[in-house]
Amino acid sequence: MDKREDFLPPDDEIVLDDRDIRESETELDEDDRLRPEFVSDVLALAEAGEHEAARERVGRLHPADIADLFELLSDEDRPLFASVLGDLLSPDVLAEMNEHVREQLIDLLAPEQVAEIASELDTDDAVAIIEDMEADEQQAVLQAMEPEDRAAIEDALSFPEESAGRLMQREFVAVPEHVTVGDVIDRLREDQDLTSDFWEIFIVDPMHRPVGTCQLSWILRTPRDIAIGDVMKREQTLIPVDMDQEEVALRFQKYALISAAVVDKAGRLVGMITVDDVVHVIQEEAGEDILRLSGAGDGDINEPIRETYSARVRWLIANLGTALVASTIVAIFGGAIEHMVALAALMPIVAGVGGNAGTQTLAVTVRALAMNQLTDSNSWRAVWREMKIALLNGGTIALIAGTATALWFANPGLGGVIAAAMIVNIFVAGVAGVAIPLFLDRLDQDPAVASSIFVTMTTDSMGFLAFLGLAVASGLTSL
Amino acid sequence: MDKREDFLPPDDEIVLDDRDIRESETELDEDDRLRPEFVSDVLALAEAGEHEAARERVGRLHPADIADLFELLSDEDRPLFASVLGDLLSPDVLAEMNEHVREQLIDLLAPEQVAEIASELDTDDAVAIIEDMEADEQQAVLQAMEPEDRAAIEDALSFPEESAGRLMQREFVAVPEHVTVGDVIDRLREDQDLTSDFWEIFIVDPMHRPVGTCQLSWILRTPRDIAIGDVMKREQTLIPVDMDQEEVALRFQKYALISAAVVDKAGRLVGMITVDDVVHVIQEEAGEDILRLSGAGDGDINEPIRETYSARVRWLIANLGTALVASTIVAIFGGAIEHMVALAALMPIVAGVGGNAGTQTLAVTVRALAMNQLTDSNSWRAVWREMKIALLNGGTIALIAGTATALWFANPGLGGVIAAAMIVNIFVAGVAGVAIPLFLDRLDQDPAVASSIFVTMTTDSMGFLAFLGLAVASGLTSL
Numbered sequence: 001m002d003k004r005e006d007f008l009p010p011d012d013e014i015v016l017d018d019r020d021i022r023e024s025e026t027e028l029d030e031d032d033r034l035r036p037e038f039v040s041d042v043l044a045l046a047e048a049g050e051h052e053a054a055r056e057r058v059g060r061l062h063p064a065d066i067a068d069l070f071e072l073l074s075d076e077d078r079p080l081f082a083s084v085l086g087d088l089l090s091p092d093v094l095a096e097m098n099e100h101v102r103e104q105l106i107d108l109l110a111p112e113q114v115a116e117i118a119s120e121l122d123t124d125d126a127v128a129i130i131e132d133m134e135a136d137e138q139q140a141v142l143q144a145m146e147p148e149d150r151a152a153i154e155d156a157l158s159f160p161e162e163s164a165g166r167l168m169q170r171e172f173v174a175v176p177e178h179v180t181v182g183d184v185i186d187r188l189r190e191d192q193d194l195t196s197d198f199w200e201i202f203i204v205d206p207m208h209r210p211v212g213t214c215q216l217s218w219i220l221r222t223p224r225d226i227a228i229g230d231v232m233k234r235e236q237t238l239i240p241v242d243m244d245q246e247e248v249a250l251r252f253q254k255y256a257l258i259s260a261a262v263v264d265k266a267g268r269l270v271g272m273i274t275v276d277d278v279v280h281v282i283q284e285e286a287g288e289d290i291l292r293l294s295g296a297g298d299g300d301i302n303e304p305i306r307e308t309y310s311a312r313v314r315w316l317i318a319n320l321g322t323a324l325v326a327s328t329i330v331a332i333f334g335g336a337i338e339h340m341v342a343l344a345a346l347m348p349i350v351a352g353v354g355g356n357a358g359t360q361t362l363a364v365t366v367r368a369l370a371m372n373q374l375t376d377s378n379s380w381r382a383v384w385r386e387m388k389i390a391l392l393n394g395g396t397i398a399l400i401a402g403t404a405t406a407l408w409f410a411n412p413g414l415g416g417v418i419a420a421a422m423i424v425n426i427f428v429a430g431v432a433g434v435a436i437p438l439f440l441d442r443l444d445q446d447p448a449v450a451s452s453i454f455v456t457m458t459t460d461s462m463g464f465l466a467f468l469g470l471a472v473a474s475g476l477t478s479l
Numbered sequence: 480m481d482k483r484e485d486f487l488p489p490d491d492e493i494v495l496d497d498r499d500i501r502e503s504e505t506e507l508d509e510d511d512r513l514r515p516e517f518v519s520d521v522l523a524l525a526e527a528g529e530h531e532a533a534r535e536r537v538g539r540l541h542p543a544d545i546a547d548l549f550e551l552l553s554d555e556d557r558p559l560f561a562s563v564l565g566d567l568l569s570p571d572v573l574a575e576m577n578e579h580v581r582e583q584l585i586d587l588l589a590p591e592q593v594a595e596i597a598s599e600l601d602t603d604d605a606v607a608i609i610e611d612m613e614a615d616e617q618q619a620v621l622q623a624m625e626p627e628d629r630a631a632i633e634d635a636l637s638f639p640e641e642s643a644g645r646l647m648q649r650e651f652v653a654v655p656e657h658v659t660v661g662d663v664i665d666r667l668r669e670d671q672d673l674t675s676d677f678w679e680i681f682i683v684d685p686m687h688r689p690v691g692t693c694q695l696s697w698i699l700r701t702p703r704d705i706a707i708g709d710v711m712k713r714e715q716t717l718i719p720v721d722m723d724q725e726e727v728a729l730r731f732q733k734y735a736l737i738s739a740a741v742v743d744k745a746g747r748l749v750g751m752i753t754v755d756d757v758v759h760v761i762q763e764e765a766g767e768d769i770l771r772l773s774g775a776g777d778g779d780i781n782e783p784i785r786e787t788y789s790a791r792v793r794w795l796i797a798n799l800g801t802a803l804v805a806s807t808i809v810a811i812f813g814g815a816i817e818h819m820v821a822l823a824a825l826m827p828i829v830a831g832v833g834g835n836a837g838t839q840t841l842a843v844t845v846r847a848l849a850m851n852q853l854t855d856s857n858s859w860r861a862v863w864r865e866m867k868i869a870l871l872n873g874g875t876i877a878l879i880a881g882t883a884t885a886l887w888f889a890n891p892g893l894g895g896v897i898a899a900a901m902i903v904n905i906f907v908a909g910v911a912g913v914a915i916p917l918f919l920d921r922l923d924q925d926p927a928v929a930s931s932i933f934v935t936m937t938t939d940s941m942g943f944l945a946f947l948g949l950a951v952a953s954g955l956t957s958l
Contacts, residue, residue, distance in 0.1 A: 286765030
């Protein structure tokens with residue numbers, strides 16, 4: 001273990017004194033959320049025309065918190081508040097903002113104003129703002145930009161959405177292999193145009209292809225006369241410019257990267273992705289699965305209602321279709337239910353427990369696939385594992401449900417039927433929950449999107465078939 | 480926008496040549512997963528006793544990929560493979576490994592070997608390995624460590640699990656405010672004991688409390704005679720040592736941090752958290768919600784089956800209990816179903832669509848709560864929003880289901896009943912899906928864990944009550 005370095009006087013020289021608390025901390029609760037009282041206070045100030053007082057209070061916040069403030073306001077309050085805040089609604093604030101809320105505000109601005117905002121941001125943030133605009137508005141903004149900035153944005157927009165090319169910034173530091181550490185430091189000090197947010201520099205060959213990466217701490221700890229090529233690490237993780245952002249995020253996570261070089265098809269360095277951009281992607285992608293599994297679309301609470309409605313209702317209609325399969329099976333056994341209506345009372349248990357067992361397996365499988373833990377090497381083992389778990393769960397639930405049913409209806413035969421049906425049902429649910437997403441993944445479909453509907457259809461229909469079928473087969477009732 | 484800096488000759492001086500491909504890339508597929516052929520090849524080599532050849536092929540991999548390799552092997556193959564690989568199974572590999580797989584391998588080692596491994600890692604990684612061990616094994620390992628390392632680990636273990644104190648490393652760089660940039664660089668060059676993975680340095684007062692943070696790039700770009708206090712940023716985000724790791728992750732994400740100072744109750748700097756550790760937490764926490772909502776426990780495909788069984792069966796039993804509520808309602812309407820068995824056939828549609836609508840709202844609400852997007856400021860607005868969406872969805876589904884039912888059973892009255900039931904059912908699902916997690920969150924309960932079971936219970940029982948109740952009330956059937 002390395003030692004800590006603090007260059008400090010020993011403890012006994014230390015004198016206690018009072019501590020300043022960052023003022024803005026009083027606006028936030030212990031979870032870093034804006035306090036409701038603060039939000040209503042500044043809104044009241046703005047509505048009462050006390051603009052200076054509102055600006056003064058909001059001005060103490062970090063840009064990320066000002067962005068949060070806009071997200072917490074209602075659709076109606078946002079335009080008023082934007083005009084009150086004026087230049088406190090800075091490019092940084094817009095870059096931090098939820099895309100739906102940002103779109104609403106951007107719509108209020110002239111193309112020249114949007115162009116000015118975009119010019120002040122790094123390429124990746126500027127692209128995030130511009131890529132969501134309508135084609136004609138986008139053109140108007142691009143026309144209003146300086147040629148150099150416009151070229152960078154247009155270049156980024158030429159890559160597919162959610163690709164490394166959109167995520168990367170074009171501001172980075174690259175040096176040839178032969179320069180010394182001292183040369184690098186001198187050039188960094190001289191060039192005032194340079195980006196200041198970088199954590200590593202890239203070493204490139206004359207073709208501008210990366211040959212190594214050097215952390216800034218290594219430069220700081222190396223004597224000036226050493227060649228940078230002797231300090232850099234040659235093994236590096238390069239990101240192809242057309243790589244999907246989900247893969248970029250997994251690569252950053254797997255290799256614990258802080259920044260990475262982005263290369264074009266010829267292997268030339270064209271950009272840099274830093275981990276702070278990837279953190280958003282990881283959060284989004286990991287959260288997406290839960291929303292997709294439930295068919296909730298984008299699932300953003302700031303999304304316009306019309307879009308949310310359209311995403312969700314499509315899924316509910318699909319669900320209606322698959323429920324029809326289960327309904328048909330029940331209808332076939334209509335006579336059996338008429339003769340023994342207790343079967344109908346037990347149907348919710350069959351559907352509920354089977355569905356839950358399927359969802360458990362499905363959630364685990366979808367996560368493991370998303371995190372690249374499940375590959376062809378271990379997928380059979382995963383199916384086998386789920387079968388064993390399903391048998392254990394099925395046995396336990398069969399025992400409980402069977403005994404309870406036998407007692408409730410004073411009918412041991414019915415208890416036996418539901419017990420047997422539970423074992424079949426949970427086993428089918430377990431197999432469907434792991435096999436369906438694996439199968440969809442192999443077809444290059446997103447397993448989170450479509451699996452749930454097939455798994456539910458399988459557990460519902462197979463559950464009813466097993467339960468009602470066994471009831472008839474055992475002679476408890478007749479069709 | 481800043482300009483890119485590359486210190487390179489113009490394009491026309493560049494000469495094309497062939498490009499080396501990293502050899503290890505041929506072991507990985509396009510998604511950075513180990514190819515199944517590679518996995519079976521090296522396993523075959525190990526089993527055939529060709530240890531040197533196996534080591535040679537595995538040795539080309541990044542530690543993170545060697546860790547993946549162990550995860551892809553079966554429980555039975557791992558010990559053999561560990562003995563074949565020898566010191567290729569390095570501390571770094573173990574630090575990257577899934578905790579369940581690592582536990583299996585650690586169990587094979589003597590306490591002295593574990594102690595040696597832990598000593599080579601940063602505190603946070605060493606703690607991750609040691610914290611999961613049984614108390615007596617843990618003691619044996621700690622006894623075998625150097626006093627200084629042991630003290631650091633014991634200090635970390637004194638903080639609650641999943642807190643900043645466990646996540647932080649004790650290796651960082653802190654300097655007093657008055658030193659110059661040149662002093663800092665000289666000291667960094669001289670001190671060979673220093674950690675080399677840091678991206679920012681902290682500036683502290685004589686009490687050792689952080690007063691500012693300085694990115695390494697700012698140091699590199701500033702003349703040597705400037706005081707570090709004039710380069711640093713005073714606004715900084717401090718992490719209390721007892722903060723939960725989920726909050727730490729949100730703070731890193733919100734303020735786009737690369738590293739942050741961890742402070743004790745007296746405000747003194749005690750450690751540093753870097754973003755690469757937080758990336759794992761973000762991924763875990765975001766993925767946890769989907770697993771918790773489905774009641775899949777930890778949901779790790781490497782978890783021992785007995786633990787998985789115990790986590791899941793508990794949830795299925797709870798589900799059995801709540802399904803009983805729906806069953807009871809159906810049982811009450813037993814007579815109505817006996818008189819009109821078509822009702823039983825339509826029950827799966829009521830349960831399926833209502834359940835899905837509830838899950839959609841639930842998933843969106845749980846995500847928004849986890850990301851601090853939903854606070855007291857906008858929770859009523861969120862409920863109101865879900866009501867409007869539920870009415871739109873309910874109306875659409877009612878139209879489709881009502882028409883289809885009227886045609887299927889040639890019974891317009893039944894169509895009307897299911898249409899009305901769908902509107903009620905989806906509305907109740909929408910309200911329950913947003914209100915239940917908000918309520919649990921206000922009680923400081925994790926909304927992801929318990930919401931699902933209450934929402935399903937509500938949608939199932941209210942759905943059947945509305946459907947069967949309306950059928951009786953409308954005179955279609957009788958009790």
